[in-house]
Amino acid sequence: MVPKQKARRQKAPAPRADGELRAGILPTLIGYRLRLAQQAIFRDFAEHVPWLSPGRAGMLILVEANPGVTQSRLARAMSLDRSTMVGLVDVLEERGLLERRRGEDRRTNSLWLTRGGRQLLARVKRRIAEHEARVGSRLAAPERAQLMSLLDKLR
Amino acid sequence: MVPKQKARRQKAPAPRADGELRAGILPTLIGYRLRLAQQAIFRDFAEHVPWLSPGRAGMLILVEANPGVTQSRLARAMSLDRSTMVGLVDVLEERGLLERRRGEDRRTNSLWLTRGGRQLLARVKRRIAEHEARVGSRLAAPERAQLMSLLDKLR
DNA sequence: TATTGTTATACTCTATAACTATA
DNA sequence: TATAGTTATAGAGTATAACAATA
Numbered sequence: 144m145v146p147k148q149k150a151r152r153q154k155a156p157a158p159r160a161d162g163e164l165r166a167g168i169l170p171t172l173i174g175y176r177l178r179l180a181q182q183a184i185f186r187d188f189a190e191h192v193p194w195l196s197p198g199r200a201g202m203l204i205l206v207e208a209n210p211g212v213t214q215s216r217l218a219r220a221m222s223l224d225r226s227t228m229v230g231l232v233d234v235l236e237e238r239g240l241l242e243r244r245r246g247e248d249r250r251t252n253s254l255w256l257t258r259g260g261r262q263l264l265a266r267v268k269r270r271i272a273e274h275e276a277r278v279g280s281r282l283a284a285p286e287r288a289q290l291m292s293l294l295d296k297l298r
Numbered sequence: 299m300v301p302k303q304k305a306r307r308q309k310a311p312a313p314r315a316d317g318e319l320r321a322g323i324l325p326t327l328i329g330y331r332l333r334l335a336q337q338a339i340f341r342d343f344a345e346h347v348p349w350l351s352p353g354r355a356g357m358l359i360l361v362e363a364n365p366g367v368t369q370s371r372l373a374r375a376m377s378l379d380r381s382t383m384v385g386l387v388d389v390l391e392e393r394g395l396l397e398r399r400r401g402e403d404r405r406t407n408s409l410w411l412t413r414g415g416r417q418l419l420a421r422v423k424r425r426i427a428e429h430e431a432r433v434g435s436r437l438a439a440p441e442r443a444q445l446m447s448l449l450d451k452l453r
Numbered sequence: 454t455a456t457t458g459t460t461a462t463a464c465t466c467t468a469t470a471a472c473t474a475t476a
Numbered sequence: 477t478a479t480a481g482t483t484a485t486a487g488a489g490t491a492t493a494a495c496a497a498t499a
Contacts, residue, residue, distance in 0.1 A: 156365070164375040167363035168423065169356055173433055173445065174339040178352075180452040181336055182377070184329040197333075198466085201324055208322035210311070215480055220319040222337070227467055229482060250475045250480040268323070278328055281451045290328065290448045296436045297335040353489080370457060382490055384459060405457040405498045 173297070184278055191277075192270045194263060200271065202231060203256065203264045206241055211253040213246060235260075328452070339433055346432075347425045349418060355426065357386060358411065358419050361396055366408040368401060390415070 156165075169175045188197050195203070198221075205217060212220075218228040232254065235241050240260035243252040256264065279287050311320075324330045343352050350358070353376075360372060367375075373383040387409065390396045395415035398407040411419065434442050 164360055164367060164371065165363040167359040168426070169359055172426070172430055173442070174336065174343060174352060174430075175356065176446055176449045177332065177336045177339060180449040181329065181332045183453045184332060188329060196465085197329060201330065204322040204324055205319055208320040212319060213480075216319065223466095224468055225479095225481065226469080226483080230466090246480090248476075248480085252481070271323075271327070275327055275329075278452065282448065286448055286451075287328070289444065291331055293437065293441055293445045293448070294331045294335040296441075297433065298338045351488085368457080378489095379491060380456095380458065381460080381492080385489090401457095403457085403499070407458070 187278055188271075188274055191274050192267055195267060199231070199235065200264075200267055203235070203240060203260060203267070206254050206256055207261070207264055210255055211244075213251040213253055214243075215251070217254065240264075342433055343426075343429055346429050347422055350422060354386070354390065355419075355422055357390070358395060358415060358422070361409050361411055362416070362419055365410055366399075366401075368406040368408055369398075370406070372409065395419075 185197060192200065202217070202221065205220060206212060209217075214228045214232060215225055218225050221228075223231075232241070232243065232252075236243060239257055240263060241254055241256050244255060246253045282290065340352060347355065357372070357376065360375060361367060364372075369383045369387060370380055373380050376383075378386075387396070387398065387407075391398060394412055395418060396409055396411050399410060401408045437445065
């Protein structure tokens with residue numbers, strides 16, 4: 144029989160001098176570090192690209208690169224459910240950024256940027272370029288390339 | 299006067315042979331690649347650590363490493379609002395994983411893992427270790443260290 | 454006065470199930 | 477039968493504002 148561990152009341156350890164919490168195993172985990180890095184980048188994005196969330200900006204970029212794409216194809220490309228895409232398209236259509244047109248296969252909607260959508264997206268892309276330069280400036284150029292390749296391996 | 303751009307109707311480009319969408323500038327963006335990598339890792343976590351989300355598991359890890367921590371201190375450590383922490387503690391307390399105790403400063407609640415919480419966390423940490431090994435196995439050891447350091451620079 | 458925990462409320466993002474029009 | 481879009485509904489996860497208890 145394995146010796147039973149003595150039951151002991153939990154006790155608070157001496158608090159750390161700097162007032163920070165002990166982080167346990169969290170900093171050893173790739174997913175945790177990834178999340179912190181991403182939060183920092185999303186914070187910068189939200190601050191400097193105030194018109195759209197990263198996801199919605201990404202969606203406009205995909206529609207621009209694939210004019211006339213159907214909702215379902217776009218949903219698949221973004222790993223979203225078809226029903227989730229409906230609300231996303233609703234919002235961007237109400238804001239006058241894109242429009243649905245009846246597809247040749249009449250079950251489908253094809254998606255097209257409006258003039259306003261193209262104009263906003265041009266501005267957004269300039270801001271994103273600045274955002275990317277600012278974020279990327281924390282790394283040397285070869286480091287940036289290295290990071291991209293390492294991130295790819297995690298997929 | 300700048301020459302006006304000729305108004306032209308959008309046209310669908312030839313569809314790609316592989317059926318995939320064109321990704322536009324997305325793959326050039328650090329934030330986009332970061333998100334894809336994180337989604338892959340969260341997917342693995344959800345599949346192999348079925349009892350808790352990454353955020354809740356992280357919270358238990360912090361309480362274990364800081365027994366008796368107050369709700370507010372924990373919220374600050376996790377970058378959450380105090381009011382958000384209330385519901386998080388409610389859920390984990392209802393599941394019998396941790397408990398509130400009246401603090402010495404009687405405005406505060408101090409948080410402690412229950413026996414059940416310690417037992418579940420031990421199992422969770424074993425699964426997390428396997429998860430981390432599986433995810434990390436996509437990288438060579440020096441690559442993993444390199445990734446950690448690059449991610450840190452983005453914060 | 455300032456801080457802690459709490460409640461009420463709301464917003465974003467996402468999914469599942471069931472429906473309809475069309476193929 | 478199968479697919480595309482839609483609706484109703486629900487569940488995470490998060491925040492702000494206002495309040496009572498306590499410092």
